[in-house]
Amino acid sequence: MGKKTLCRYLAAMLHCESENAPCGTCSTCIKTESGNHPDIIFVEADEKNPLNAERARALVADMYVKPFLAQRKIYIIPNGEQLSPAAQNTLLKAFEEPPPYVTIFLTTTNRDALLKTVLSRGIILSMHGCPASELESYICETYPKRIADAHFLALSAGGSIGTAKRLAEDEEYLAMRDALFALMPRLTGPKSGIYSIVKFFEEHKASLPVLLSFFSSWMRDTMYVHLESEPSLINSDFKSGIADFAFSVSPKSALCCHEAALALAAKIGKGSNFTLWITDFLSEAWRYCHGTDCRH
Numbered sequence: 001m002g003k004k005t006l007c008r009y010l011a012a013m014l015h016c017e018s019e020n021a022p023c024g025t026c027s028t029c030i031k032t033e034s035g036n037h038p039d040i041i042f043v044e045a046d047e048k049n050p051l052n053a054e055r056a057r058a059l060v061a062d063m064y065v066k067p068f069l070a071q072r073k074i075y076i077i078p079n080g081e082q083l084s085p086a087a088q089n090t091l092l093k094a095f096e097e098p099p100p101y102v103t104i105f106l107t108t109t110n111r112d113a114l115l116k117t118v119l120s121r122g123i124i125l126s127m128h129g130c131p132a133s134e135l136e137s138y139i140c141e142t143y144p145k146r147i148a149d150a151h152f153l154a155l156s157a158g159g160s161i162g163t164a165k166r167l168a169e170d171e172e173y174l175a176m177r178d179a180l181f182a183l184m185p186r187l188t189g190p191k192s193g194i195y196s197i198v199k200f201f202e203e204h205k206a207s208l209p210v211l212l213s214f215f216s217s218w219m220r221d222t223m224y225v226h227l228e229s230e231p232s233l234i235n236s237d238f239k240s241g242i243a244d245f246a247f248s249v250s251p252k253s254a255l256c257c258h259e260a261a262l263a264l265a266a267k268i269g270k271g272s273n274f275t276l277w278i279t280d281f282l283s284e285a286w287r288y289c290h291g292t293d294c295r296h
C-alpha cells in the first residue's frame with residue numbers, strides 16, 4: 001500500500017517549485033521530507049483524540065487561513081474510516097468547495113465507511129497491497145537484525161509497508177509471539193495447562209487481536225503441516241514446534257481452533273468479561289485439540 005507515502009509524495013510535488021517536482025533537494029522538499037512544512041497538515045486521530053464533528057469544524061475553519069509559505073495548503077487525513085458520519089458531514093462543506101488554495105487527501109482502508117456524498121466529491125485512487133515477497137526483501141534490507149523473522153513479518157503485514165515497518169521496529173511484537181508459542185503445546189496436555197495460557201492472555205489484554213492472530217496462524221500452520229508435504233508456513237521459524245503439535249492435533253481440530261479464534265476476535269468487545277471469554281475460548285480449543293466437540 002503506502003497510502004501516506006503517496007500523499008506525502010503528491011504534497012511534495014504540489015509544493016516543490018523546481019521543474020522536476022518533487023526534486024527532493026530544494027528547501028521546500030527538505031521541509032516536506034522532514035515533516036516540517038507548515039503548509040502540509042497531517043490530521044492524526046486516535047481513540048483519545050478522535051476526529052469528531054468539533055475537531056472537523058476547527059479543521060474547516062483552519063482551511064480558511066491562508067498558507068504560510070507555499071501557494072497551497074495541503075491537508076492529509078489518514079484513517080478516514082474512523083471519521084464519524086457527523087464529522088464527515090462537517091467536512092463535506094470543505095470537500096465540496098474548498099478554498100482555492102486547499103488540497104485535501106483522505107486515506108482509508110475501508111471505502112464503505114465513507115459517506116457516498118464524501119466519495120462523490122473526491123477523485124478516488126485505489127491502492128494495492130505490496131506482495132509479501134517484496135515486503136520480505138524490504139525488511140531484510142532495512143532491518144538486518146530481522147532477517148530470521150522477515151518471512152513472518154512480511155506475511156503479518158497484510159501488504160502494508162507501514163505495518164511491516166511498525167512490526168519490525170516493535171521489539172514486543174515478536175517477543176509476544178515467542179511467549180505464546182512456547183505455551184501452545186499445553187493445549188495437548190492436561191486441561192489444567194490451559195490456565196497458564198489464560199493468564200498470559202490476561203497479562204496482554206490490550207494486545208488481544210494480535211494474540212488471536214498469532215494463535216490463528218499457529219493453527220493454520222498446523223493444518224498445512226498435515227495437508228502438504230512441503231508446507232508453506234506463516235511461522236516457518238517455528239516449523240519443528242508446529243510439526244510436534246500437529247502430531248497430536250488433527251487438521252480438523254486445528255481448523256476448529258482457528259475458527260474459534262476468529263469468532264472470538266469478532267465478538268469480544270469493550271466491557272465484556274475478558275477472563276470468562278478467554279477461559280471459554282481456550283477450554284473449547286483444548287477440547288478440539290483432544291479430538292472432541294469438533295464440528296467438522
Ligand SMILES: [Zn+2]
Nearest residue numbers: 016023026029
Ligand atoms: Zn523541490
